[in-house]
Amino acid sequence: MNEVESVARRARAASVDLALATRATKDAALHAMADALEAATGSIREANAADVDAARAAGTPEAIIDRLRLDEDRVRGMADGLRDVAGLADPVGEVVRGSTLANGLELRQVRVPFGVVGIIYEARPNVTADAAGICLKSGNAVLLRGSSSALRSNTEIVRVLREAAEASGLPADVVQLVPGEGHDPAKALMRARGLVDVLIPRGGAGLIRSVVEESTVPVIETGVGNCHVYVDRDADLDQALAIVLNAKTHRPSVCNAAESLLVHADVADEFLPRVVTALQDAGVTVHGDDRFGALDGVVPATDEDWDREYLALDIAAAVVPDLDAALAHIRTHSSGHSEAIVTRSQQAARRFTAAVDAAAVLVNASTRFTDGGEFGFGAEIGISTQKLHARGPMGLPEMTSTKYVVTGEGHVR
Template identity: 70%
Template structure:
C-alpha cells in the first residue's frame, strides 16, 4: 500500500511538472482569464461547496474538534464569495514572471538581466482550512506554478469539491487541469512522499500547527519554506492612547481568535497599568476571553493565574496571556524569549519608543498603533497569501506572488568568449 501511495504521489508530481512546463509559457492574459473563470465557477457552484463543507463540519463536531479548528474549517456564502473575490484580486495584480530585478551591460558588451521565474511544482501541506485550497491554487497559477495540495482529512469533502471546480475551470480556460491536484489525505505517508520527492517537487510549504510544520521542516528533502505559529504580542507602552490601545487589543484578540495573526499575549507598561489593566480586563472578560495573568494583572478570582507555559502558547481560542512589564526593554526581552517571529505590535505615542521597538523586535511583521489582524496577504494587497513565512531566507511575512518565484540570469551576447588563461 505504501509503495502504491508513493507512486500515486510521484505520478501526480510528474503530471504537475508537465503542467508547469506549459504554464511557464502562458501569457498574463491567459492566466488572468483562468482566474476569472475559477472565480465564476466557485460562485456558480457554491451550493456544491457548502454541501461538501457541511459534511466536514458535522464530522469535525462528532470527532470533538475544538471551536477554533471548526471555525477554520467552516465555509459559508460570504467565505466562498471571499475566496472567489480573492482570485479576481490576484488576476488584477501584476504578473511577477519576467520582471527584471536588476540588469546591466558589461564592458565586454554582455547584457545581463536577472528575471523572476516560477518555482515550478509547489507542494502545500495544510490543515483544516479549505480557503487555503483556493488561495494556493490561484497564487500558484498566476505565478506560473503547478500546485500539489495535501489538505487534511478533516476538510476532505470541501477540498475535493473545490479542486474539482478549479480543475474544470482551468480546462474551460484552456490551461492544464493538472496545474491543480489534490493528494490523498487519509494516510500520513502521502505527506512523506510529497516532501521527499526531490527532483519532482521544487518547493514545499507547510501551513498549520507547530507539530505539522516541525515535522515537514525536519523530514523534508525538498526545499521548504517554514510558516510559523503565531504567538503574537501586543505591547501597550507608557505613552499609549488607552482608548486606541483597548480597540487594538480587542480587535487583535477577538476578531477571529482561530487565526495565526490573533494576539495571544498582552504586555502592559507599569506606568499605565493601574488605569489600563482593570479597564482591559473588564473589556476582555465581557467578551468571554479567559485572561491568564501574572501576579500584577488583577488577580481577583476572575483572572486565571498564568503559568510559564502560558507565555509560549498559541491558544487559537478566546484566551490571552497578560503581564505587566516595567519597561519597553523588558517587553522586548519577553517577546524575544517567547515570541514565534510572526507579528508583534506596540501601541505608543512616543516616536522614539516605536522606533526602538520596530528596530529591536525580530518578527516577520511589526505593527505600530495597528491591530495584529492586518498581517495577512489580502490586507497587504497581495490578493491572498499562501502562508506567512517566519524564516529569514527567500521569503518572510505574508507570501504572495513574488514569493512564489525564483530568478534566473539571462545573458545576451554577440559572440563574446572568455580569454584562455
C-alpha cells in the same frame, strides 16, 4: 509513493505549459475559477457541511471547526481572492536588475516560477483556492495536501478549479489534490525531491516541525503566531483598548491574532481594569500574572501560557516595568510572526521596531493587519517566519525564483 509520484509528474508536465502562458490566459483562468466557485457554492457547502459534522462528532475544538467551516460569505471571499490575484501584476518575467557589462554583454536577472509547489495544510479549505490562485498566477503547478478533516471540501473545490482551468485553455493538472489518506501520502510528498521544487507547510507547530525535519524537498517555513501587543507608558489608552480587542477577538482562530498582552507598569492601574473588563465582556479568558490576577475572573498564568498559540478566546497577560522588559519578554517567547506596540513616543516606537525580531512589527495597529490581502499582495500563500528567501506574507513575487539571462553578439571568453 507511486500515486504521489504520478501526480507530481503530471504537475511537472503541466508546469511547463503554465510557465509559457501569457498573463491574459492566466487571468482569464483565474476569473473563470472564481465564477465557477460561486456557481458551485451549493455543492461546496454541502461537502463542507459533511466535514464539519464529522469534525464535531469527533470532538474537534470549536476553534478548529471555525477554520474548517465554509459559509456563503467565505466561498464568495475565496472567489473574490482569485479575482484580486488576477488584478495584480504578473511577477513572471519581471527584471529584478539588469545592466550592460563592460564587455558589451547584456545581463538581466528575471523572475521565473519555481515549477511545482507542494502545500501541506490543516483544516482551512479556503487555503485550497488561495494557494491554487497564487500558484497559477506565478506560473507554478500546485500539489495540495489538506487534512483529512477537510477532504470532502477540498475534493469539491479542486474539482471545480480544475474544470475551470481546463475550460480556459490550461492543463487541468496545474491544480491537483494529493491522493490517499493518512500520513503516508504527505510523507511521500516530502520526499519527492526532483519532482517537487518547494514545499510549504501551513498549520500548527507539530505539522510545521514535521515537514521541516522530515522533508528532502526544500521547505519555506510558515510559523505559528504567538503575537504580542505591548501597551507602552506613552500609549493612547483608548487606542490601545481598541487595538487589543481587535487583535484578540476579531478572529481568534488565525495566526495573526494576539495571544499575549504586555502593559507598562506606569499605566497598569488605569488600563488593567478597562482591558480585562472589555476582554471578559467579549468572552476572552485572561491568563494573567500577579498584577492581572488581582482582578476578578483572571486565571493565573502558567509558564506554558507565555508560549501558547491559543487560537481561541484566551490571552496571556503581564505587567512589565519598562520597554526593555517588554522587549526581553518578547525575545524569549515570540514565535517571530507579528509584534505590536501602542505608543505616542517616536523614540519608543523606533526602539521597538529595531529591537524586535519578527516578520512584521506594527506600531499603533492591530496584529490582524499582517496578512497578504491587507498588505495589498492578494490572497497570500502563507506567512513565512523564516529568514531565507521569503519573510512575512508571501504573495506573488515570493512564489518565484530568478534566473540570469545573458545576451551577447558572438561573445567568447
